[in-house]
Amino acid sequence: MAAGDVAASPPLTRTLARAARAVTASVEQVVRPEGLTFDQWLVVETLAAEGSLAMAELGERTMITGPTLTRLVDRLVTTALVYREVDPADRRKVMVHLSRRGEALHRAVAPKVAEVEQHLLGGLKRAGAVLEALEGMAER
Template identity: 40%
Template sequence: MSFALYSAANRVIRLHKPFLEPLGLTFPQYLVTLELLDDGPLSVGVLGGRLDMDTGTITPLLKRLEAAGRVTRTRDPADERRVLVDLTPAGRALESDVRSVTGKIKSACQLTDEGLDDLRRTLEELAHPADG
């Protein structure tokens, strides 16, 4: 099972590459962008938690997105210890292209909507098993 999971994960990431390169995004940057499109602004901690990335992983990723003009990082006025991340207008301008990637991947994997939903549920259960 481990090899099959590893192989499938790598294949899916490779499948994304030709769709993300023209957008100037890596796969992890794509995931950050999706989260911010759905629910931004988010604190670095919340964003990292949703993507299962620690601070040492997500901070450099966010710095690169900020340098590319895709996100802003600002101190939370309510709590100066927190940094809020949001998409810039240039980052938001990618929305239709970013959102279209899922359909392209679904097609490349030859998955139906039901098959994609089943796969997502299975992977979520593996990533976050129920306590008990």
């Protein structure tokens, strides 16, 4: 890609924001009938993928700030999708665990979300490279 090609492209910030909103809206159509918001799905999906996490770690992985994450986890506890307990190794940490009900919900919903993601990525010739580039940006 020549330097002039980048200047002629839409700004990265606006493009990523529009793409993120499109992905969020599409995923919400799948998770909303299950009684979840997009951010609640991120918490469930993260716990399913990574196992139990401390609240701080969960916040880092989902990019959800402390007070908002606390409210989300509170709602997920109320619906018995997750549960919390004090970390026995460090009593200052609160660990969040996916419950059996949460695991079952994840197994039911994850294929639907994956289908939405595949549909969104379907038109990209190099979807893997795009996802790797975005992950690299997120880790910086």
